[in-house]
Amino acid sequence: MARSGRSSGVVWNLLTVLILVGAVCVLSLFLMIFINPQSALNPFPPPTVPVLMVLPTASPTSANQLPPTWTPTSVQLPTETPTPEPTNTPTVTATFYVLPSPTITPTPTATKPPEFLLSGGVQYDRAGPTTGRGCDWMGVGGNVVDLDGNPVQGLTVLLGGEYETKAVNKTTLTGTNLDYGEGGYEFTIADDPGPSKETLYVQLFTPDGKTVSPQYFFRTYDDCKQNLIRLDFQQSQ
Numbered sequence: 020m021a022r023s024g025r026s027s028g029v030v031w032n033l034l035t036v037l038i039l040v041g042a043v044c045v046l047s048l049f050l051m052i053f054i055n056p057q058s059a060l061n062p063f064p065p066p067t068v069p070v071l072m073v074l075p076t077a078s079p080t081s082a083n084q085l086p087p088t089w090t091p092t093s094v095q096l097p098t099e100t101p102t103p104e105p106t107n108t109p110t111v112t113a114t115f116y117v118l119p120s121p122t123i124t125p126t127p128t129a130t131k132p133p134e135f136l137l138s139g140g141v142q143y144d145r146a147g148p149t150t151g152r153g154c155d156w157m158g159v160g161g162n163v164v165d166l167d168g169n170p171v172q173g174l175t176v177l178l179g180g181e182y183e184t185k186a187v188n189k190t191t192l193t194g195t196n197l198d199y200g201e202g203g204y205e206f207t208i209a210d211d212p213g214p215s216k217e218t219l220y221v222q223l224f225t226p227d228g229k230t231v232s233p234q235y236f237f238r239t240y241d242d243c244k245q246n247l248i249r250l251d252f253q254q255s256q
Contacts, residue, residue, distance in 0.1 A: 162200030170202030
């Protein structure tokens with residue numbers, strides 16, 4: 020019985036050694052196949068990878084480069100004979116239009132203001148004592164009439180110039196002093212008669228400022244018999 024048990028132990032030890040040796044061989048086989056899959060030991064080798072094709076490198080060539088010797092060749096193109104298309108001739112119907120007559124608008128003509136000139140020249144007289152002036156006054160006045168001698172009222176009368184080194188600029192309207200007529204006017208020059216050498220003048224204007232007479236200058240005198248200067252105007256056109 021002792022020998023039989025010993026024999027069984029030897030068998031199991033041998034089987035164990037064989038299994039370990041087989042395992043080492045199998046592991047070695049798998050390691051070799053893993054390292055080199057193309058090995059002859061691999062029963063299922065992987066497919067062979069195809070060799071990559073190397074394409075030739077394209078060299079750029081100028082498309083417009085001419086050959087070394089280039090002779091132009093004349094190409095005779097075929098002559099195309101155009102075929103005339105059918106034309107549609109429309110029927111023209113004459114239509115008559117009556118043009119309106121142009122309306123002519125007359126251009127307004129600027130109205131030239133009337134011109135008044137001195138009538139009878141410069142006249143000197145004594146200021147009437149009945150007016151309370153006497154020799155304690157000096158002035159100028161007159162009357163303005165139209166072509167037919169009718170009084171003209173509403174014109175502006177200017178007394179301008181200089182008297183005793185002082186500027187004079189006074190205005191009044193015709194028809195404001197009826198002592199000279201219905202178109203009369205008057206200015207006071209000074210409180211007493213005094214001399215001046217044509218440094219004062221009288222001139223007429225329309226109400227909107229248009230000149231209707233020249234400037235008429237006059238003298239003054241240190242004389243009570245000539246302390247009233249009179250300038251009358253009449254329309255000339």
